[in-house]
Amino acid sequence: MSRLKEDGYRWLPLKQAWEALPAIDTAEANEMFQGYEGVWCRYIWTTTYFQQFVKDIVVITHGPLSCVASTKNFKQTHYSLNSALPFAHSPCTNMDENMVISGGSDAVMDTLRRVDREYGPKLILITDTCASFMIHDDVEGVIRDAESEVKAKVIYMPSPGFSGIQGGKAMEAMCPQTALIMDPPEKTDAEAVNVLGVYYDTVFSESEGRKHSGNYDAYAHLIEGIGLKLHRYLNAGNYDYIRSAPEAAVNVIHTAMWGYPLAKAMEEKFGTPWLKRQLPMGFERTRGWVMELAEFMGRQEQAERFVRAEEEKLLPLFEEARRMLEGKVFLVECSRNSQAKIGEMVAYAHLGQELGMIPYIYQVHPQELKAQTDDVETFVDIEGFNPQTLIGPYFYQQPVSVEDVMEDLGVDEDQCVYIYDDVFPYAKSGRFDPSNVARYTTSAQMKRVKGASFLGVGYAGTRVTYQGLIESVKAARRKSRPTMYGRVWSRTPFEFQYPKGKKASAA
Amino acid sequence: MMTVVPIDPETTMRDKFQPGAFVGTVLFAGGVLDSVVVYHGISGCNAMAQHLRGDQIPNGGYVPVIPTGFLETETIMGGASKLERTLRTIATGKPKRLVSKPPSCVWICLSDAPAVGGDDIDGVAKRMSAETGLTILPVDNPGYKGGVARGTELALTKLLDEVVKPADGPQAGINLVAPFLMGSANWPFDIDYLVELLEAADVKVNLVLSRNLAFSDLKRFSSAEANYLLTYDEMPDFVRKSDAIGVPTWDEPLPLPYGVGNTEEWYLALAKRFGNVEKAKARLVSEMADVQRLLARNYNFSWMASFVSDKYAAVCGPAPFAAALTRYLFHDLNIRVKVVGLWSETPQGIEKAKALLEPLSDSLDFTVLEDPTYYQLGEAVKKANVDFVIGSMQDKPLFKGLGFAHLNLAGFYYFNNYNFVPWPLAGVKGSLRLFSEVCRVVEDAFYETEAWKKLAFTHAGDGLGD
Numbered sequence: 001m002s003r004l005k006e007d008g009y010r011w012l013p014l015k016q017a018w019e020a021l022p023a024i025d026t027a028e029a030n031e032m033f034q035g036y037e038g039v040w041c042r043y044i045w046t047t048t049y050f051q052q053f054v055k056d057i058v059v060i061t062h063g064p065l066s067c068v069a070s071t072k073n074f075k076q077t078h079y080s081l082n083s084a085l086p087f088a089h090s091p092c093t094n095m096d097e098n099m100v101i102s103g104g105s106d107a108v109m110d111t112l113r114r115v116d117r118e119y120g121p122k123l124i125l126i127t128d129t130c131a132s133f134m135i136h137d138d139v140e141g142v143i144r145d146a147e148s149e150v151k152a153k154v155i156y157m158p159s160p161g162f163s164g165i166q167g168g169k170a171m172e173a174m175c176p177q178t179a180l181i182m183d184p185p186e187k188t189d190a191e192a193v194n195v196l197g198v199y200y201d202t203v204f205s206e207s208e209g210r211k212h213s214g215n216y217d218a219y220a221h222l223i224e225g226i227g228l229k230l231h232r233y234l235n236a237g238n239y240d241y242i243r244s245a246p247e248a249a250v251n252v253i254h255t256a257m258w259g260y261p262l263a264k265a266m267e268e269k270f271g272t273p274w275l276k277r278q279l280p281m282g283f284e285r286t287r288g289w290v291m292e293l294a295e296f297m298g299r300q301e302q303a304e305r306f307v308r309a310e311e312e313k314l315l316p317l318f319e320e321a322r323r324m325l326e327g328k329v330f331l332v333e334c335s336r337n338s339q340a341k342i343g344e345m346v347a348y349a350h351l352g353q354e355l356g357m358i359p360y361i362y363q364v365h366p367q368e369l370k371a372q373t374d375d376v377e378t379f380v381d382i383e384g385f386n387p388q389t390l391i392g393p394y395f396y397q398q399p400v401s402v403e404d405v406m407e408d409l410g411v412d413e414d415q416c417v418y419i420y421d422d423v424f425p426y427a428k429s430g431r432f433d434p435s436n437v438a439r440y441t442t443s444a445q446m447k448r449v450k451g452a453s454f455l456g457v458g459y460a461g462t463r464v465t466y467q468g469l470i471e472s473v474k475a476a477r478r479k480s481r482p483t484m485y486g487r488v489w490s491r492t493p494f495e496f497q498y499p500k501g502k503k504a505s506a507a
Numbered sequence: 508m509m510t511v512v513p514i515d516p517e518t519t520m521r522d523k524f525q526p527g528a529f530v531g532t533v534l535f536a537g538g539v540l541d542s543v544v545v546y547h548g549i550s551g552c553n554a555m556a557q558h559l560r561g562d563q564i565p566n567g568g569y570v571p572v573i574p575t576g577f578l579e580t581e582t583i584m585g586g587a588s589k590l591e592r593t594l595r596t597i598a599t600g601k602p603k604r605l606v607s608k609p610p611s612c613v614w615i616c617l618s619d620a621p622a623v624g625g626d627d628i629d630g631v632a633k634r635m636s637a638e639t640g641l642t643i644l645p646v647d648n649p650g651y652k653g654g655v656a657r658g659t660e661l662a663l664t665k666l667l668d669e670v671v672k673p674a675d676g677p678q679a680g681i682n683l684v685a686p687f688l689m690g691s692a693n694w695p696f697d698i699d700y701l702v703e704l705l706e707a708a709d710v711k712v713n714l715v716l717s718r719n720l721a722f723s724d725l726k727r728f729s730s731a732e733a734n735y736l737l738t739y740d741e742m743p744d745f746v747r748k749s750d751a752i753g754v755p756t757w758d759e760p761l762p763l764p765y766g767v768g769n770t771e772e773w774y775l776a777l778a779k780r781f782g783n784v785e786k787a788k789a790r791l792v793s794e795m796a797d798v799q800r801l802l803a804r805n806y807n808f809s810w811m812a813s814f815v816s817d818k819y820a821a822v823c824g825p826a827p828f829a830a831a832l833t834r835y836l837f838h839d840l841n842i843r844v845k846v847v848g849l850w851s852e853t854p855q856g857i858e859k860a861k862a863l864l865e866p867l868s869d870s871l872d873f874t875v876l877e878d879p880t881y882y883q884l885g886e887a888v889k890k891a892n893v894d895f896v897i898g899s900m901q902d903k904p905l906f907k908g909l910g911f912a913h914l915n916l917a918g919f920y921y922f923n924n925y926n927f928v929p930w931p932l933a934g935v936k937g938s939l940r941l942f943s944e945v946c947r948v949v950e951d952a953f954y955e956t957e958a959w960k961k962l963a964f965t966h967a968g969d970g971l972g973d
Binding site (some may be wrong): 025026030033034035036037038039040041043044063064065066067068069070072073074076077078080081085086087089090091092093094095096097099100107110111114115118119129130131134135160161162163165393395396397 | 518554579605921923
C-alpha cells in the first residue's frame with residue numbers, strides 16, 4: 001500500500017470526489033478534516049475585489065486597523081506590484097476595545113464624512129469586519145443618516161471575515177453585490193459582451209504600458225475576432241465603467257467561481273443572459289468558449305473561420321508539444337499553501353489532457369473543493385471533463401508530498417510533468433527538481449509572459465503554455481546541475497553528494 | 508523649521524499599515540525557537556500571522572503557527588473544543604504528528620471573532636496544561652486590542668506573570684526588547700549585528716526579546732540590569748511589572764543607529780551607561796577604517812556621494828526608523844528631507860521621534876506628519892515634489908503611482924524585501940549597505956529612462972535615401 005493510501009487518501013473523478021464529501025461547516029466535516037482553516041476571509045476578499053480593482057471607489061473599513069493590515073500585508077501590495085492594480089487607500093474606523101464594548105456607529109459616521117470630504121470619491125463602500133459585525137453596529141442606519149450630506153453614493157457591503165472562509169462560499173455571497181453598483185440599462189447593445197469572473201486583474205493593456213498582459217487583451221481578441229465588442233471586464237475599471245455593464249447583450253465567464261454568482265445576479269436584476277463556459281485555454285476549451293458565444297450571438301460562420309485560422313497558426317507548436325508530452329502523467333498541484341484554488345489548475349489539466357497527458361489533481365482541500373460547486377458544474381457537467389482528484393484528510397492543511405503522489409501513481413521522474421500554483425512549490429535537488437522533472441509555473445501570482453495572459457487564456461495564452469511545457473521538458477533532460485531552489489531544500493545540494501556514479505535523477 | 512501636522516484628536520480614522528496585537532505576539536514567539544504558536548481565529552488573520560512569522564527565519568528559526576480551524580460555525584457555537592483538540596494533538600502526536608516533538612511552550616493567540624464570542628482561552632489553557640503537561644501561555648491579543656507593540660507587550664507581561672522570577676542575584680547587562688519594532692525591513696540582520704557591536708563595548712546583552720532563544724532562556728530575564736526598548740512606543744504594563752521584579756527600563760531618547768552620526772550617538776550612550784566607552788570608541792574607529800579603506804579615493808563613491816547631495820527626499824515609516832533615516836539622510840548625505848511621516852501605536856512613539864527631529868529644525872525646513880493617512884502623506888509629498896521617497900513595500904505603489912521614485916527600507920522583512928545578504932543596515936558597517944541602498948533609488952529618480960525609450964535608435968527602413 002502506498003504512503004498516500006495508508007494516510008487515507010484516494011483518487012476519484014472530480015465530480016465523484018465532490019459528491020463524496022460532506023457539506024462544508026458541518027460537524028461531519030469538522031470531524032473528518034481536523035485543522036481545516038481555509039484561506040483569507042470574506043473581509044479580505046471584499047476589500048480586494050471592490051477596493052483595488054476599481055480605481056475611483058474608496059472602501060471604508062469599520063473595524064480594527066489589523067484588518068486593513070491583513071489586506072495590505074500581501075494581497076493589495078502584491079496585486080499592485082504584479083497585476084497593474086492601483087494603490088488602495090483604506091480608511092478605517094480603527095476599532096479598539098472601547099469601541100467593541102460601546103459600539104462604533106459614531107466612528108463610522110465620522111469616517112464617512114471625512115472620506116467624502118477629503119478623498120472625494122464617486123462611490124464609497126463600507127465593509128465591516130468580524131468584530132464590528134458581531135457587535136451589530138448599525139452601518140446601514142449610519143448610511144441613511146448621512147445620505148443628505150454625503151456627496152458620494154454609499155453602499156454597505158457586509159463582510160465579516162468568518163462568513164467566507166471557503167473560497168467559493170465567499171464569492172457566492174460577495175460577487176452578486178457588484179450588481180448593486182450597476183444601473184438599469186436604458187438600452188442594450190446587441191454586439192456588446194461582458195466578461196465576468198475577473199479577479200486579480202484590471203482593464204489595462206500592454207499597449208498602454210503594462211509590462212505583462214493581463215487577460216483583458218486575450219478576451220478582447222476572442223470577442224472581437226468574431227465581430228463583437230468587449231463591453232465590460234469585471235470587476236475592474238471604475239465606477240462609471242461598472243454601472244453601465246447591463247448595457248451588454250450577454251455575459252460570458254472568465255472563472256466560474258467569481259463569475260457565476262454575478263452572472264446570476266445580473267440575470268435576475270437586469271435580465272442579462274449569460275453563458276457558462278470558462279477559462280478558454282487550449283484548443284478544445286477555447287473553441288468551446290468561442291463557439292458557445294458565437295451560437296448565442298448568431299456568429300457561427302465567422303467564429304468557425306476565426307477559430308480555424310487561430311488553430312492553424314498554433315498547430316505546429318501543438319503537435320510538437322504533443323510529441324513531447326503524450327503519455328506523461330500531469331501532476332497538477334493546486335496550491336501547497338492554501339489548497340484553495342482549483343479552477344485555473346483544472347483548466348490547465350484539461351489543456352494537458354488534450355496534449356495526451358494523464359492529469360491528476362491534488363493539493364486541493366476537500367472543503368475548498370466542496371465549496372466550489374460552480375467549478376465542478378462547469379468542468380464536469382458542461383464541458384465533460386472529470387479528471388482524477390485526490391481527496392483525503394489534508395490534516396491541518398498540510399500538503400501531501402509530491403514524491404508520495406508519484407509513488408502512489410507508480411511513475412518516475414521521466415514520466416511526469418509538474419505544474420503548481422503559489423509559493424513554496426516542491427523541490428529537492430537530486431530527486432525532484434526542474435533539472436530532472438519537467439516543471440512549469442502556472443501560478444497566477446508568478447506566471448508572467450510578455451504578450452500573453454498570465455492565466456494562460458486565449459490563443460496567445462495557449463501558445464505560451466505550450467511553449468513553456470516544451471521548454472520545461474527540455475530543461476529536465478539535463479539530469480544534472482540542479483537549481484539553487486532545489487539545492488536549498490535538499491540534504492544533497494551538491495552533485496558530489498549523490499550516490500556514486502549516479503546523476504541528479506537517481507540520487 | 509520643523510512644521511508639525513498633528514493627529515486630529517476629533518477622529519479615530521486612520522489609514523496605515525499596522526498589524527494587530529496577535530502579530531506582535533507571533534513575532535515575539537517566533538524568536539523562541541522551541542515553542543509553538545497555536546492560532547485560534549479566522550483564516551485572514553492567520554495568513555498575516557503566518558506571513559510575518561517569517562521575519563524570524565533568516566539566520567533564526569522556524570516556529571510553527573498552527574491554526575485551530577476556527578470557522579463560521581465556531582463563531583456561533585464557540586471554538587474551545589477545536590482549541591483543546593489542537594493542543595492535545597500537539598502534545599500527543601495523535602491522531603497524527605503536528606510537530607516533531609512536544610514544544611517547551613505553546614503560545615495561544617486569537618483573533619477578533621473568538622475574542623468577541625468569548626472563547627475562554629485561559630480556561631482551556633489551564634485544563635489542557637493539566638491534562639497534557641504542556642506549558643501553555645494564552646495571550647488575549649485580538650486585533651482590536653492594539654497593534655504589534657501592544658501584542659509584544661502582552662506576550663512580555665504574560666512571561667513576567669507566569670515564567671520569570673524576581674531578581675535574586677547579581678544583575679548585569681540589558682534585555683533588548685522588540686527588535687522587530689525598530690521599523691527596519693532588515694531588522695533580523697540589524698539586531699544580530701547590534702548585539703555583536705554592544706558586546707564589543709562590554710555591554711552584556713542578557714536577552715534579545717526575542718531572537719534565537721530557547722524557552723528556558725527566558726527565565727534569566729531578571730538577571731539583566733535593565734531593559735532597553737527598541738521601539739519608541741510605550742509599554743506601560745510591561746515596564747511596571749518589570750520594575751516590580753527588579754528590572755527597570757532604561758528610557759534614554761536615542762536615535763536608532765542607522766548612519767554614522769546616529770550610530771556614534773547611540774553606541775556611545777549605551778556604552779557609557781552599560782559598558783566601556785573606550786572600547787566603543789575603538790570599535791567605531793576600527794569600523795570606520797574599514798569603511799574608509801573601501802570608499803576613500805573610490806571614484807564611484809565620490810560620484811554618488813556628491814550626486815545625492817542637496818537632493819530632496821521624503822521618509823515615512825515606523826517612528827523610530829523614520830526619525831533615524833531622516834537624520835541619516837540630512838546629516839550623513841546632505842539630503843534635504845522635506846516630508847516625514849511618523850507612524851506609531853502610541854502618542855509617546857510620535858513624541859520621541861519628534862524630539863529627535865527637532866534639533867534639525869535650525870538647519871532644515873521640513874514637515875512632520877503625525878500618524879498620517881496614506882492620502883495625507885501622498886498629498887504632502889506631491890506638494891513638496893521631492894526626488895524620492897523612502898518607505899516600505901506597502902507604500903511603494905502609492906508613491907510610484909504619484910510619479911516618485913521609491914525605496915523600501917522600512918517596515919518588516921516580509922513582504923518582498925529581497926534582503927538575502929546577512930549584512931546590517933545599522934551601524935558604521937551597515938552604512939555601507941545603507942548607502943548602497945540609497946544609490947539604488949537614484950536609477951529610478953534620476954536616470955532618464957523615459958527619454959531613452961522615446962529617443963531609442965531605430966532602423967531607417969526602406970525609406971533610407973528617399
